[in-house]
Amino acid sequence: MKKSILVISLAVLLLSCNKIDDNTPRKLEGEKAGGETTVFVKTSQAFGLPAANLSGESLDKHMEGDVAFGAQFVASPSPRNGGLGPIFNNNSCNGCHPSDGRASVPDNLNGMSGLFLKISVPGTDEHGGPTPVPGFGTQLQHQAIYGYQPEARMSVSYLEKRFSLADGTVVVLRKPVYSIVSPYIPLPANVLISARIGMPVFGLGLLEAIPENAILAHADPDDLNKDGISGKANQVWDPVSGTLKLGRFGWKAGTPSILVQSAGAYNEDMGLTNYLKPVESSVGQQNSDPNAVSPEVRREDLENVTFYSLTLGVPAGRDFDDPEVIAGHHIFEQINCSSCHVATFTTGTYAGIPEISNQKIYPYTDMLLHDMGDDLADNRQEFQADGNEWKTRPLWGIGLTALTSGHTSFLHDGRARNLTEAILWHGGEAEKSRNNFINLSTKDREALLRFMESL
Ligand code: HEC
Ligand code: HEC
Ligand SMILES: [Ca+2]
Ligand SMILES: [Ca+2]
Ligand SMILES: [Ca+2]
Numbered sequence: 001m002k003k004s005i006l007v008i009s010l011a012v013l014l015l016s017c018n019k020i021d022d023n024t025p026r027k028l029e030g031e032k033a034g035g036e037t038t039v040f041v042k043t044s045q046a047f048g049l050p051a052a053n054l055s056g057e058s059l060d061k062h063m064e065g066d067v068a069f070g071a072q073f074v075a076s077p078s079p080r081n082g083g084l085g086p087i088f089n090n091n092s093c094n095g096c097h098p099s100d101g102r103a104s105v106p107d108n109l110n111g112m113s114g115l116f117l118k119i120s121v122p123g124t125d126e127h128g129g130p131t132p133v134p135g136f137g138t139q140l141q142h143q144a145i146y147g148y149q150p151e152a153r154m155s156v157s158y159l160e161k162r163f164s165l166a167d168g169t170v171v172v173l174r175k176p177v178y179s180i181v182s183p184y185i186p187l188p189a190n191v192l193i194s195a196r197i198g199m200p201v202f203g204l205g206l207l208e209a210i211p212e213n214a215i216l217a218h219a220d221p222d223d224l225n226k227d228g229i230s231g232k233a234n235q236v237w238d239p240v241s242g243t244l245k246l247g248r249f250g251w252k253a254g255t256p257s258i259l260v261q262s263a264g265a266y267n268e269d270m271g272l273t274n275y276l277k278p279v280e281s282s283v284g285q286q287n288s289d290p291n292a293v294s295p296e297v298r299r300e301d302l303e304n305v306t307f308y309s310l311t312l313g314v315p316a317g318r319d320f321d322d323p324e325v326i327a328g329h330h331i332f333e334q335i336n337c338s339s340c341h342v343a344t345f346t347t348g349t350y351a352g353i354p355e356i357s358n359q360k361i362y363p364y365t366d367m368l369l370h371d372m373g374d375d376l377a378d379n380r381q382e383f384q385a386d387g388n389e390w391k392t393r394p395l396w397g398i399g400l401t402a403l404t405s406g407h408t409s410f411l412h413d414g415r416a417r418n419l420t421e422a423i424l425w426h427g428g429e430a431e432k433s434r435n436n437f438i439n440l441s442t443k444d445r446e447a448l449l450r451f452m453e454s455l
């Protein structure tokens with residue numbers, strides 16, 4: 001008799017537990033943010049490890065790419081890693097993506113750092129991209145090897161913007177305004193400037209492997225469903241196929257692939273010619289090197305460095321069973337952060353790299369462009385991305401930024417000094433979400449931040 005009562009009450013208990021489970025999961029989904037590539041490491045190296053499922057030849061190739069990513073180039077002639085410049089921004093990939101993470105805003109703006117200015121004049125080039133500034137191109141190189149002159153120097157001033165959160169907390173934001181000083185020849189008056197900072201480079205093969213139609217399914221350029229969010233795909237020039245392709249990488253999704261991004265980085269950021277970008281960025285300028293041989297980077301090194309970014313593992317989510325993290329995730333959805341920071345995709349087949357193919361991933365981005373308002377605008381067009389638009393950033397790994405990078409600067413120019421500032425800069429299509437964030441109770445706001453720290 002007693003026994004059966006116990007059994008019944010146990011059964012009732014189990015049933016009621018199940019019921020609670022239905023509404024509030026005990027553990028958030030998506031701990032393995034990068035599918036089988038996920039690495040379970042919470043150290044300063046968390047962004048820099050090979051995908052967990054990489055082995056054999058793939059791992060060897062990744063390791064060679066790792067060496068190329070860290071290689072510091074010098075001026076020619078040199079027995080190794082020559083060809084830097086004559087004008088450049090930094091001398092290694094790692095210099096701008098330290099520990100495979102994001103660069104910090106430099107104290108010395110004109111030293112080597114992970115920040116540079118993209119430039120152009122109004123209009124578009126023959127492929128619909130930015131129009132080069134005569135004598136300067138589409139990127140400002142503020143460094144030069146011995147005997148050459150940099151294109152110019154940079155300067156910055158700040159505007160302040162004040163927010164009062166509902167609980168009385170006051171946050172003072174700083175908006176950097178960059179300008180170009182000491183140009184080697186006069187600059188046209190109508191030059192457009194967009195400051196960019198190096199961002200993390202892990203998980204990118206997975207993002208490249210998301211099928212195009214899965215991304216386009218989230219696009220709503222004319223906001224037909226009238227929710228105030230109008231994700232738009234960028235269509236950018238792909239020098240490999242010689243066609244326009246879906247833009248996926250860079251802060252405005254201005255490049256179609258990691259290969260094209262890496263070839264451009266060697267060429268513009270470091271002054272290194274390669275098979276995809278065989279002409280020095282300085283050619284045609286008075287400061288170019290007439291004796292340079294092309295290519296300066298071997299095809300193999302470009303391919304390996306590309307493979308490296310494609311196959312870095314994604315760090316796992318942490319504390320996904322913590323009630324505060326679970327509550328924070330709920331708020332993230334409630335105030336519509338999730339309408340742009342889309343939690344999950346499943347990758348398609350990536351030719352030659354089965355490790356990143358067919359993975360369920362949790363990047364928290366829709367890979368689309370959004371109008372983020374006047375305060376974030378650079379007012380410089382990049383293919384279909386207009387002056388107000390930026391690509392939704394993936395949020396995976398963002399909670400490890402302090403640990404991996406020693407700072408917490410976010411957004412395209414690193415202006416936000418922490419997650420709260422990054423959210424407060426959201427305007428345009430994200431203004432409603434931002435205002436909802438401002439109006440959260442202290443407890444709910446802390447839970448939301450705690451959720452992001454867990455990613
Ligand atoms: C001078 C600094 C600098 C150097 C050197 C540099 N990068 Fe970058 N990298 C950046 C910046 C800034 C961006 C964003 C560019 C944009 O928005 O168009 C970027 C973007 C990227 C991206 C796209 C990431 C994403 O999520 O969209 C990849 C991949 C990348 N870089 C790889 C490399 C590789 C490989 C090298 C070396 C061959 C390299 N970078 C060298 C600064 C640099
Ligand atoms: C309308 C689309 C949209 C909505 C809604 C949105 N975001 Fe964003 N988010 C973006 C874009 C685009 C960026 C990149 C902006 C930039 O770099 O200037 C971004 C950047 C961020 C960053 C900085 C990431 C980095 O790598 O620097 C964080 C953190 C962030 N969002 C969190 C949130 C949170 C939390 C919410 C909800 C309160 C939210 N976002 C709502 C589009 C959106
Ligand atoms: Ca060179
Ligand atoms: Ca230039
Ligand atoms: Ca919409």
